Amino acid sequence: MIGETKLAQDFWELGRCPECPIYDMHGHMGVWHSIYFPRADTADMIRTMDECGVRVLLFSHHMALFAPDLGNTLAVEAVRRYPDRLRAYCAVNPNYPELLDADLAALDADPHHPLIPDVYLGLKFLADYHGIALSDERYRPAWQYADEHELLVLAHTWGGSPFDGPSVVRAMAEAYPRVKLLLGHSCHGEWDAAVQLARDFANIYLELTAVFDDRGVLEKLVREAGSDRLLFGTDLPWFDPHQAIGALLSAEISDEDRHNICHRNAERLLAPFLGMSGV
Amino acid sequence: MDETQLLLVEELPVRFFDCNVFWGLPIKRSLSTISTVDMLLGEMDRAGIQKALVWHIAQHDASPQMGNRLLAEGIQGHSRLVGCWTLLPNQGHEFPALPTFFADMKRARVGALRVFPNSHRFLANAVSMGDWFEQMVERRVPLFVSVRRGMEWRDVYALLAEFPDLVCVICDHGCWGMDRLFRPLLERYAHVYVDTSQYLLDGGLEALVADYGSARLLFGSGFPESYFGGMMLALRHARIPGEAKVAIAGGNLERILEEESL
Numbered sequence: 001m002i003g004e005t006k007l008a009q010d011f012w013e014l015g016r017c018p019e020c021p022i023y024d025m026h027g028h029m030g031v032w033h034s035i036y037f038p039r040a041d042t043a044d045m046i047r048t049m050d051e052c053g054v055r056v057l058l059f060s061h062h063m064a065l066f067a068p069d070l071g072n073t074l075a076v077e078a079v080r081r082y083p084d085r086l087r088a089y090c091a092v093n094p095n096y097p098e099l100l101d102a103d104l105a106a107l108d109a110d111p112h113h114p115l116i117p118d119v120y121l122g123l124k125f126l127a128d129y130h131g132i133a134l135s136d137e138r139y140r141p142a143w144q145y146a147d148e149h150e151l152l153v154l155a156h157t158w159g160g161s162p163f164d165g166p167s168v169v170r171a172m173a174e175a176y177p178r179v180k181l182l183l184g185h186s187c188h189g190e191w192d193a194a195v196q197l198a199r200d201f202a203n204i205y206l207e208l209t210a211v212f213d214d215r216g217v218l219e220k221l222v223r224e225a226g227s228d229r230l231l232f233g234t235d236l237p238w239f240d241p242h243q244a245i246g247a248l249l250s251a252e253i254s255d256e257d258r259h260n261i262c263h264r265n266a267e268r269l270l271a272p273f274l275g276m277s278g279v
Numbered sequence: 280m281d282e283t284q285l286l287l288v289e290e291l292p293v294r295f296f297d298c299n300v301f302w303g304l305p306i307k308r309s310l311s312t313i314s315t316v317d318m319l320l321g322e323m324d325r326a327g328i329q330k331a332l333v334w335h336i337a338q339h340d341a342s343p344q345m346g347n348r349l350l351a352e353g354i355q356g357h358s359r360l361v362g363c364w365t366l367l368p369n370q371g372h373e374f375p376a377l378p379t380f381f382a383d384m385k386r387a388r389v390g391a392l393r394v395f396p397n398s399h400r401f402l403a404n405a406v407s408m409g410d411w412f413e414q415m416v417e418r419r420v421p422l423f424v425s426v427r428r429g430m431e432w433r434d435v436y437a438l439l440a441e442f443p444d445l446v447c448v449i450c451d452h453g454c455w456g457m458d459r460l461f462r463p464l465l466e467r468y469a470h471v472y473v474d475t476s477q478y479l480l481d482g483g484l485e486a487l488v489a490d491y492g493s494a495r496l497l498f499g500s501g502f503p504e505s506y507f508g509g510m511m512l513a514l515r516h517a518r519i520p521g522e523a524k525v526a527i528a529g530g531n532l533e534r535i536l537e538e539e540s541l
Contacts, residue, residue, distance in 0.1 A: 002326055002508035015516040035456030038482035048481055051516065191310075213454055213479060215506045216310030239454070239479040246512030247505070250326065
C-alpha cells in the first residue's frame with residue numbers, strides 16, 4: 001500500500017476519501033485531434049470524478065480552445081447539465097479578438113456581473129498553443145477584465161516557452177496584481193522559477209497537472225513554495241485522477257499538505273464564487 | 280463487467296512486479312535520484328512493490344558495459360531484483376560472443392535486455408544486430424525499448440517489421456497519449472507489450488484491456504523518475520476484472536520471464 005495514514009488507506013481501499021474531497025482546477029472536455037480519449041464525454045468524466053472523489057471540476061472545453069467556430073458553447077451546455085459538479089473557464093483565443101469581445105460582453109450583460117457564476121469561474125489562456133504570448137496586446141482586454149473583476153485566470157505555463165514561460169508570467173503578475181493567477185503545469189520544468197513566482201506574488205498559485213508524474217517535484221514545491229500555494233489538476237480527460245492521487249500519496253509530504261493541495265486551497269479560492277453559485 | 284466482477288479484486292492477491300525501474304546517479308543531477316540498491320529496496324517496501332526488473336542508469340548515461348557490470352553487482356544477493364542489461368551492435372566485439380553473453384545473463388540473473396539506439400548511435404535493425412535479435416527471438420528474451428530514452432517510434436516499427444516474433448516491451452511511451460502509435464503494434468505483433476509507466480490516460484487501461492485483453496500490459500512505474508504509487512492506484516481502481524489486475528501487476532512479466540531460455 002502506498003501509505004499508512006487513514007487518508008492513504010481510504011484512497012487505496014475506496015478510491016476516494018470523504019474527508020479529503022478533491023477540487024480539480026484544471027480540466028478539459030471532449031475529443032481532440034492529437035490524443036485518443038476513451039472517456040472524453042461529460043457523463044464519463046462525471047463517473048471518473050465520482051470514483052476518485054472529485055467534488056468539482058473546473059474545465060475549458062477542447063472545442064473552446066481549438067475550434068473558434070464553436071467557442072465556449074459546449075462548455076456552457078455541460079455546466080448546465082451538471083451544475084453541481086462542473087464549472088468552466090471561459091476560454092480565450094487571442095487570435096480572434098472579436099470572439100473575446102463577444103464573450104466579455106456576454107459576461108457583462110449577465111445580471112450576476114462580474115461573471116456568470118453558474119457557468120464560469122474565470123478565464124483560460126493557452127498561449128503556447130495559440131502562438132501568442134501572454135504579454136501580447138491581443139490578450140490585454142482579457143487581462144484587464146480579469147484584473148478589474150479579480151477573477152481566476154488559469155494560464156497554461158511551460159518552462160522555456162516564449163509565450164508563457166516564467167519571465168512572461170512575471171511581467172503579467174506585476175501588471176495585473178488583482179488577478180488570481182493559476183499557473184497551469186507550474187511552468188513545467190523550470191521549477192525554481194515557479195517557486196520564485198509563488199514567493200514573489202501572493203496572487204499566484206501553482207497548478208499541478210503533469211507535475212504528478214515527475215517524482216521529487218511535489219516535495220520541492222511543497223518545501224519551497226508551500227503547500228498552501230498548490231492546486232490539484234489533471235487535464236481530465238487526459239490524466240487519470242487516481243494516478244495523480246497515487247503520486248500525491250507517494251510523495252514525502254504530510255497529510256496536511258495533501259489536504260491543502262486537494263481541497264483547502266481551492267475552497268479558499270472559490271469561496272467568493274461558491275456562495276453565489278451553490279456548488 | 281458487473282459490480283460482482285469488480286469486487287473480485289479484493290479477494291485476489293495483487294503482487295506488483297515492476298518492469299521499469301532503474302537506480303544510480305544520472306549524468307545530470309535530478310530531484311528523483313535513487314543512488315543505491317538499499318535505497319531502492321527501501322522505496323519498494325514503502326510502496327508495496329514485491330519485485331522489480333531493474334537497470335542501472337549508467338547503462339544509458341555512461342557505458343552499457345560498465346552499467347551492466349554495476350547492475351549485476353547491485354542485484355547480487357537480492358532475489359526481489361531481476362536485471363535488465365543493455366545491448367549494442369557487436370561488430371566491434373564490445374561484448375562476448377552470443378552463447379557466452381546469454382550464459383553471463385543467466386549467471387547474473389539478468390532476464391531482459393534494453394537498447395538505446397539514438398543515445399548510443401546505432402540502428403536497432405537486422406543489418407546492425409540481426410544475429411542478436413534472431414537469437415533473442417529463438418530464446419524469447421524480452422527486449423525493452425524506451426520511447427522516452429533512446430528509441431523513436433519509426434525505429435520501433437521498423438525493428439518489429441524485421442523481427443515480428445521478437446518479445447518487445449515498449450516502455451516510457453509518454454503521457455501525451457500514444458495509443459495511436461502503440462495500438463497498431465499490439466494488433467500486428469503477438470509478442471508486443473506496453474508498460475504502464477506514463478500511461479496516465481483516464482480510462483486507458485480499461486480500453487486497452489477491452490480491446491486486446493489483459494495479457495499485453497505490464498505494470499511499470501518508471502521509478503525513480505515517477506512515483507511507484509501513481510500507476511499502482513490507477514491499476515487498483517481500474518474498471519477491469521481482478522484477474523486482469525493480477526496479470527498486469529506482475530503475472531504477465533513473470534510469465535514472460537519464465538518462457539525465456541537463456
